[in-house]
Amino acid sequence: MAKSGITFNPDRFHKDQWRFHAFLGVVSLFMGLPIIFIVNHAFKPYSELFAYPPKFFVRRPTFENFLRLATFSSESGIPISRYIFNSILVTIIVIIATIIISSLAAFALSKLDFKGKIALNKINTFSLMFVPVAVAIPRFLVLINIGIYNTYFAHIIPLLAMPVGIFLIKQFMDTNVPKELIEAAKIDGAGNWRIYWNIALPLVMPAIVTVAILAFQVSWANMEGSSLFVDKEALRTLPFYMSTVISQQGNIVVTAGVGAAAQLIMFIPNLIIFIFMQNKVMASMAQSGIK
Amino acid sequence: MQNDKGIKKAFQSPYLFIAPYATLFILIIALPVLVAMVLSFTSFNTIQTPVFVGLKNYVDIFTGDTVFLQHAVSNTILFSVIVGPIGYMMAFFLAWMLAQVPHKIRTIYAVIIYSPSITGAVMMAFVWRIVFSGDETGYMNNLLINFFGVDSPIQFLQDADYLFPIMIVVSLWGSMGLGFLAMLAGILNIDRSLYEAAAIDGMKNRWQEIFYITIPSIKPQMLFGAVMSIIGTFNAAGLAQALAGGGVPPQYAGWLIVDHANDFGFTRFEMGYASAITVILLLIVLLFNKVAYKLFGERG
Numbered sequence: 001m002a003k004s005g006i007t008f009n010p011d012r013f014h015k016d017q018w019r020f021h022a023f024l025g026v027v028s029l030f031m032g033l034p035i036i037f038i039v040n041h042a043f044k045p046y047s048e049l050f051a052y053p054p055k056f057f058v059r060r061p062t063f064e065n066f067l068r069l070a071t072f073s074s075e076s077g078i079p080i081s082r083y084i085f086n087s088i089l090v091t092i093i094v095i096i097a098t099i100i101i102s103s104l105a106a107f108a109l110s111k112l113d114f115k116g117k118i119a120l121n122k123i124n125t126f127s128l129m130f131v132p133v134a135v136a137i138p139r140f141l142v143l144i145n146i147g148i149y150n151t152y153f154a155h156i157i158p159l160l161a162m163p164v165g166i167f168l169i170k171q172f173m174d175t176n177v178p179k180e181l182i183e184a185a186k187i188d189g190a191g192n193w194r195i196y197w198n199i200a201l202p203l204v205m206p207a208i209v210t211v212a213i214l215a216f217q218v219s220w221a222n223m224e225g226s227s228l229f230v231d232k233e234a235l236r237t238l239p240f241y242m243s244t245v246i247s248q249q250g251n252i253v254v255t256a257g258v259g260a261a262a263q264l265i266m267f268i269p270n271l272i273i274f275i276f277m278q279n280k281v282m283a284s285m286a287q288s289g290i291k
Numbered sequence: 292m293q294n295d296k297g298i299k300k301a302f303q304s305p306y307l308f309i310a311p312y313a314t315l316f317i318l319i320i321a322l323p324v325l326v327a328m329v330l331s332f333t334s335f336n337t338i339q340t341p342v343f344v345g346l347k348n349y350v351d352i353f354t355g356d357t358v359f360l361q362h363a364v365s366n367t368i369l370f371s372v373i374v375g376p377i378g379y380m381m382a383f384f385l386a387w388m389l390a391q392v393p394h395k396i397r398t399i400y401a402v403i404i405y406s407p408s409i410t411g412a413v414m415m416a417f418v419w420r421i422v423f424s425g426d427e428t429g430y431m432n433n434l435l436i437n438f439f440g441v442d443s444p445i446q447f448l449q450d451a452d453y454l455f456p457i458m459i460v461v462s463l464w465g466s467m468g469l470g471f472l473a474m475l476a477g478i479l480n481i482d483r484s485l486y487e488a489a490a491i492d493g494m495k496n497r498w499q500e501i502f503y504i505t506i507p508s509i510k511p512q513m514l515f516g517a518v519m520s521i522i523g524t525f526n527a528a529g530l531a532q533a534l535a536g537g538g539v540p541p542q543y544a545g546w547l548i549v550d551h552a553n554d555f556g557f558t559r560f561e562m563g564y565a566s567a568i569t570v571i572l573l574l575i576v577l578l579f580n581k582v583a584y585k586l587f588g589e590r591g
Contacts, residue, residue, distance in 0.1 A: 008390045008486075009479055020388045021396075027385060028403040031464065035406060038418055053433050101311045108308035120309065128518050129580045130320055131525040133549055134572050137556035137565045138323040138330065141337075146318065161315040164469070192303045214469075217409060246417060252536075253428075256421035263410065263418065270409045275402055285469070286476035289511020290518065290588070 038267070041260035042066070049257045065261035068254075072245045078233050080241065087220065087238035090155040094219040095212050097160055102211055103204070106169035107196045111182055124170075125290060127163040140228055154229035155237060159218055165211040171287040172207035173200060206283040213273055213281065221266055239266065324573065330566035337560050348567035359568070362543035363551040366455070367572075370547060371524045371579065373459055378466035379520045383513070385467065386475035387505065401475060408468035413526065416533030419461055423447040423534075448535050451544035458534060458545045462527050470516030470523075477512030478505060514587035521579045525549060548572045 010017070041049075043061035070080045108114070109121050132139065139158070148154045177200050185195050201208070226240030242262035249255040274281070301307075331348055333341035352359055385404060389397050422430045425446040435441040447453045485504050494500060506513065531545030532538065539554075540546060548568060556565030 008481065008483060010391065010393055012393055013396075017392055020392050024385070024388055024392065024400045028400050031407055031467070032403045034415065034418065034422075034464065035410075037422070038415075041418070041421075050428075052428050053437070054428055054430050056430070101315065104308045105312035108305045112305035112308065114305035117305075127316070127320060128515075129521060129576060131522050131576060132319075133525045133528045134552075134576060135323045135327055135569055136528075136549075136553055137562060137569055138326040139319070140556070141330070141562065142318065142322050142326055157315070158319055161312065161319040163316075163320075166312065192305070192308070196308070221414065252417075252420060252424065255417055259417040263414065266414065267406075267410050271402075271406055274405070274409070278398060278402065281472060282476045282479075285473045285512075286480045288469075288473040288515045289477065289509070290514040291511050 035267070038260045038263050041257060042264045044257055046254075046257075049253050065257045068258050069242060069245055069261050069265075072248075080238075082234060083236060083238045083241040086152075086155075086235065090152060090225075090237060091216060091219040093152075093156055094159050095215045097156065098162055098165055098215040099208055099212055101160060102162060102165040103169050103201060103208060104196070106166045106173055106204075107200050109166070110170045110173040111177065111179075111195070111200065112192060121170075124163055124166055128167055128290070130163060132158075143229060148229055150230055150232050150235060152235065154235070155219070155222065155225035158224060158229075159215070159222060162211070162215065162218075165214060168210055168284055168288060169204055169207045171289070172204045172284055175287055177203045206280040207287070209277050209280040210284040213277060216273060217270055220269065242266075327566045327569045327573070330563050331570045333563040333566075335562040335566075337562055341563065344563065348564050349571075351564070352567055352571070358543060358546070359548070359551055362546045363548045366543075366546055367548045367575070370455075370459065370462075370527065370545070371521070374462045374466065374524050374527070375520050375579070378463050378523070379470070379517060381463070382467055382471040382516060382520070383474055386471060386478055387501065389475055390478040401472075404467045405472060407465045408471075408523075410465065413528070413530050413533050415461070415465070416530065419457070419534060420448060420536065423453075423457060425449060449541055451540075451542040454531060454535060454540055454544040458527065458530055461534070462524070462530065465526070466520065466523050468519060468523060470519035473512045473515045473519070474509060477509035481505065481508045510587050514583060517583035517587055518580060521576065521583065525576075528553065548575070 007014075007016075037056065040056065040058045042065055043058045043063070045060060045062045045064050048055060048059060072080075109117065109124065143154075143158055146157075148157050181199055182195055185199055190198070221239055222237070223239045223243065226236040230236055242265070246255055246259045246262060249258055330341060332343060332345060334344045334347070335341035389401055389404075392400070424430070424432065425444060425448060427433055427436060427444045429444065429447070431447065432441075432444040436444065445453065447457060481504070485508065486500065489500065489504055494503070527545075527547060528549035531540040531547070532550065534545070535541060549572065552565045552568040552572060555561045555568065
């Protein structure tokens with residue numbers, strides 16, 4: 001039998017693969033090195049942060065940098081627990097709201113018939129290219145005037161419109177929720193809400209998980225709300241707090257130690273979630289193409 | 292009774308499903324774009340009411356703003372042309388290779404390669420600052436001095452010649468995100484019989500397979516990846532400042548149009564002028580996306 005030179009998704013290691021492994025190993029090392037560096041740096045005691053010549057790996061790991069991050073708050077009057085609480089609360093709301101809003105719209109765009117559907121689909125695909133950073137100024141001018149100033153909404157509302165979220169759920173729904181199933185449910189007398197909740201939603205879980213991860217990523221690291229739309233310290237979130245601590249260290253070497261600790265706190269939850277959910281993410285990304 | 296039915300019908304309306312998103316979309320995406328367009332024809336300092344000035348902002352930008360013309364535009368174009376396509380091609384080839392190793396090890400590689408994109412370059416800036424620190428305690432300088440015979444430490448982040456390349460490397464490092472995952476998933480889902488058929492037809496060369504089967508099969512994912520990588524290049528807003536340690540970077544190295552707009556908007560409060568820069572930036576984004584759709588779009 002004629003065999004193709006390409007063997008995608010092989011079952012086991014084969015000696016033909018060694019070149020790929022060599023290359024991927026080097027790339028992984030390059031990509032992973034800064035992260036290994038942060039992990040080591042975050043646990044370095046003072047003496048090792050200032051050591052000359054600088055050492056890559058930590059010798060005597062301590063929690064000094066994390067303690068510095070946590071105890072700084074006693075001077076500002078608000079404990080770190082408050083910022084952590086704010087961040088967790090806001091992130092949970094953002095994730096849930098994003099999932100509900102995106103999946104509702106995706107359901108309509110994928111399965112319901114209505115006037116303007118084609119145009120709306122086009123608009124959403126078009127807005128995939130929308131870059132919030134590019135319109136930071138007018139966004140600020142709009143958001144400052146809608147009454148979210150100094151409320152928790154300042155952290156939530158600006159993050160809720162996620163074109164890529166709708167796009168991913170809709171694409172997944174197009175291929176994984178058969179029309180016959182919906183027709184059958186309609187004949188049985190189910191309304192749109194029931195079809196959405198009982199049929200469509202359970203079948204698009206991989207896409208929902210992917211959107212949840214994206215929402216988590218955006219919200220957990222979001223600083224815009226704290227720096228632009230809130231001036232009450234008690235309403236600010238963890239990333240903002242940490243960036244304040246970092247910027248007030250004064251010394252670049254100490255800054256890097258505390259900064260690495262902060263970075264680790266931002267990064268680790270993301271990494272863990274992704275590792276556990278990567279199967280679902282990959283399933284959803286397979287349907288991500290723009291046609 | 293009749294009324295009751297009407298309510299029930301309204302409750303099932305597709306528009307009800309769309310409404311929450313549509314509202315937010317208008318508020319957070321459409322309105323800011325519109326506001327930018329309107330304000331770009333005004334002079335506005337956030338306190339007094341905007342004054343209509345016609346095309347003055349645009350004229351000023353293109354005739355008098357030397358920083359914009361000499362640094363921001365060329366940096367932005369150079370940066371996006373390098374980081375966009377290189378990152379994109381890297382993503383494709385990494386995905387292509389990953390697809391050809393067994394599942395378990397592939398997952399490990401993929402997680403490592405994807406993970407930098409979670410953090411993003413700007414957040415990492417202070418760590419990069421210690422790596423590229425300008426004295427011999429900097430990790431990079433230490434390495435160069437001890438192993439490559441460099442005489443004296445290099446001022447990586449204060450030297451315009453180094454800052455921009457560092458910015459590019461740092462951005463590439465963090466650019467294997469959603470687009471990369473999409474292409475990987477796409478390649479793994481290509482119907483394998485296509486390759487077998489091609490092999491029977493005498494296609495032996497891997498390059499032929501890439502260009503005649505792999506890329507055409509994952510065109511939609513390639514387009515998604517392209518759009519994501521265009522968006523990704525804008526994550527470098529503020530990167531040059533963060534690397535150089537705040538303020539304007541030396542000789543405006545790595546100073547992008549986004550930075551220029553934010554500088555006028557948030558530090559000088561010249562919102563009209565900043566909005567005009569924003570509109571120009573949006574047009575550039577649109578242009579890049581048009582190119583991507585031309586290359587990979589099915590109807591384009």
